[in-house]
Amino acid sequence: MGYRLKALVSALLVGLLLWRVDVAEVGRVLAVASPGLLALAALLFFLMHALNALKLRVLLPDQRVGRLLAYALVAQLYALVLPGQLAGEAVKAYRLSRDEGRGKADGGRIVSAVAFDKVTGIGGLLLLTGGGLAVQSARFGDGLLAAVGLVLAGLVAVTGLLAWAPARGALLTVLGFRAGPKREAWLLGPLRRFLDAWHAQARRPGRAALSIAGGIAVQVAAVAGSQALGLAVGIDQPFSVWCAVIGLMSVIVLMPVTVAGIGLREASLVGLLELVGVPQAQSLALGFGILAFQVLVALLGAVVDLTVLRERRPA
Numbered sequence: 001m002g003y004r005l006k007a008l009v010s011a012l013l014v015g016l017l018l019w020r021v022d023v024a025e026v027g028r029v030l031a032v033a034s035p036g037l038l039a040l041a042a043l044l045f046f047l048m049h050a051l052n053a054l055k056l057r058v059l060l061p062d063q064r065v066g067r068l069l070a071y072a073l074v075a076q077l078y079a080l081v082l083p084g085q086l087a088g089e090a091v092k093a094y095r096l097s098r099d100e101g102r103g104k105a106d107g108g109r110i111v112s113a114v115a116f117d118k119v120t121g122i123g124g125l126l127l128l129t130g131g132g133l134a135v136q137s138a139r140f141g142d143g144l145l146a147a148v149g150l151v152l153a154g155l156v157a158v159t160g161l162l163a164w165a166p167a168r169g170a171l172l173t174v175l176g177f178r179a180g181p182k183r184e185a186w187l188l189g190p191l192r193r194f195l196d197a198w199h200a201q202a203r204r205p206g207r208a209a210l211s212i213a214g215g216i217a218v219q220v221a222a223v224a225g226s227q228a229l230g231l232a233v234g235i236d237q238p239f240s241v242w243c244a245v246i247g248l249m250s251v252i253v254l255m256p257v258t259v260a261g262i263g264l265r266e267a268s269l270v271g272l273l274e275l276v277g278v279p280q281a282q283s284l285a286l287g288f289g290i291l292a293f294q295v296l297v298a299l300l301g302a303v304v305d306l307t308v309l310r311e312r313r314p315a
Contacts, residue, residue, distance in 0.1 A: 124215020
């Protein structure tokens with residue numbers, strides 16, 4: 001989907017929500033939000049990005065945490081302005097490999113580490129989401145839990161296949177059929193380096209386990225921040241409900257059909273929280289609040305990119 005079409009989908013979803021929900025009530029909910037809880041939510045959301053940097057350093061121990069945090073914040077900027085939530089991770093991988101890499105092999109290692117980090121992060125997200133759904137099965141049913149389990153199983157299978165020598169060889173053979181120098185240069189060479197680095201990461205189960213634990217910690221911070229923000233707008237639900245709702249929302253907004261998840265985020269929150277009896281106005285206020293914090297982090301990322309990382313740009 002092109003950027004304009006995704007922007008149109010976002011606009012249509014937001015317009016539909018504003019048509020269905022009492023906008024004046026949304027405004028009233030936001031107007032009486034607790035400043036203390038809003039500050040707590042901001043702190044927890046920033047902690048989430050700091051934990052993300054620590055998590056990536058598990059896979060890139062030669063990089064400084066502060067530098068990785070800077071790139072994580074910049075990634076949030078591109079996640080907001082580019083179509084698709086995964087765009088920010090792609091930019092982070094590119095910028096890290098370009099600015100911090102030392103040669104093609106090291107660049108491939110960095111790109112592979114960022115991708116592996118994202119996979120373990122999604123794994124942690126799915127585990128916490130599954131836990132919330134299991135505890136709240138009476139409210140959400142068993143179908144969503146089964147779906148999360150299937151996605152998690154598929155993620156594990158793909159991770160294992162990319163690390164399995166015969167599968168890697170088969171992939172390179174298929175893509176390399178009648179390949180010329182150009183395809184070798186722009187596709188096969190980088191892919192080979194990526195797969196070699198992926199294999200090296202997968203052969204360190206301790207690192208992988210620590211990365212998954214970090215992914216769970218990141219998601220706990222995200223859920224706690226969302227719960228604080230929810231309390232600020234009058235939504236009082238158990239932590240297990242928030243694990244299920246924020247986890248499912250996070251998976252839904254990965255779909256590249258809107259700009260920065262706008263519209264999908266708000267619609268999923270309204271629909272999921274309605275299952276536990278939360279009024280639509282409060283759910284929509286929560287969605288707008290999460291978007292506002294995302295914009296603030298993106299602005300911080302822009303400042304970091306123009307100051308801290310400025311000297312790393314190639315001339």
